[in-house]
Amino acid sequence: MRIATWNVNSIRSRIDRVEAFLQRHDIDVLALQETKAREDQLPLMGLQSLGYDVAAAGINQWNGVALISRVGIEDIQVGFDGMPGWGEPLAAEARAIGATCGGVRIWSLYVPNGRKIDDPHYHYKLDWLSRLRDAARPWLGEDTALVGDWNIAPQDEDVFDMAAYANDTHVTPPEREAFAAFLDEGYVDVVRPHTPGPDVFTYWDYYRQRAIRNRGMRIDFILGSPSLAERVKGAFIDRDERMNEPGASDHAPVVVDLAG
DNA sequence: ATGGTAGAGTGTCTA
Numbered sequence: 001m002r003i004a005t006w007n008v009n010s011i012r013s014r015i016d017r018v019e020a021f022l023q024r025h026d027i028d029v030l031a032l033q034e035t036k037a038r039e040d041q042l043p044l045m046g047l048q049s050l051g052y053d054v055a056a057a058g059i060n061q062w063n064g065v066a067l068i069s070r071v072g073i074e075d076i077q078v079g080f081d082g083m084p085g086w087g088e089p090l091a092a093e094a095r096a097i098g099a100t101c102g103g104v105r106i107w108s109l110y111v112p113n114g115r116k117i118d119d120p121h122y123h124y125k126l127d128w129l130s131r132l133r134d135a136a137r138p139w140l141g142e143d144t145a146l147v148g149d150w151n152i153a154p155q156d157e158d159v160f161d162m163a164a165y166a167n168d169t170h171v172t173p174p175e176r177e178a179f180a181a182f183l184d185e186g187y188v189d190v191v192r193p194h195t196p197g198p199d200v201f202t203y204w205d206y207y208r209q210r211a212i213r214n215r216g217m218r219i220d221f222i223l224g225s226p227s228l229a230e231r232v233k234g235a236f237i238d239r240d241e242r243m244n245e246p247g248a249s250d251h252a253p254v255v256v257d258l259a260g
Numbered sequence: 261a262t263g264g265t266a267g268a269g270t271g272t273c274t275a
């Protein structure tokens with residue numbers, strides 16, 4: 001089974017590229033972030049004609065998450081118990097949708113950006129991650145994948161220029177500690193072992209021609225529970241999808257192959 | 261510190 005995650009930056013403006021991506025790489029399950037569409041705005045026809053079912057959550061033009069699957073979508077959940085995600089002053093957004101697809105529990109996650117380190121959204125980001133970790137702890141014993149845009153670059157090697165991000169979000173010690181806490185609990189970065197070398201970026205800002213200059217960051221991750229990690233046969237970052245301008249999302253898709 | 265680009269949808273907000 002082949003699963004992927006992609007911050008698509010509007011599913012409506014890029015539906016042709018989504019469908020091409022699914023076909024080009026023979027994807028079974030695709031988790032999307034920043035769909036920027038309500039459920040009633042989703043472009044479903046083409047996806048359904050390709051054999052995919054869609055589960056999505058989105059309530060405004062900035063966020064939104066979705067799961068696209070051709071191996072079933074069961075037990076769909078939006079958010080989870082005890083976790084903010086709906087209706088709170090800083091959180092009137094859809095940032096997590098989970099479902100069981102082909103026997104694997106997959107969560108499409110769009111971690112809060114944090115904006116600036118003196119912004120309330122920065123603290124909301126850390127709190128959101130803490131609650132996600134609490135929610136995800138019981139899932140360690142199942143085949144679970146936590147995938148999406150984490151808005152954290154966990155290592156210096158994950159940033160094109162650390163000096164450019166001094167005193168900025170995505171690289172602060174508390175954010176890195178929040179990410180590392182998932183690994184400490186037993187979740188595994190299942191992509192890095194299969195992408196050796198320096199080309200690990202998954203995101204290149206639209207500004208300043210950062211894609212063609214390869215000034216990017218690694219902020220999109222697929223974390224697997226131990227049993228899921230044992231099934232991983234390979235992984236890759238579809239850099240070409242990002243580099244094929246114009247019309248690209250600012251993020252590249254990340255793909256993982258599972259045995260069985 | 262600021263600004264650069266892109267997408268939502270017309271006012272800016274978000275990233």
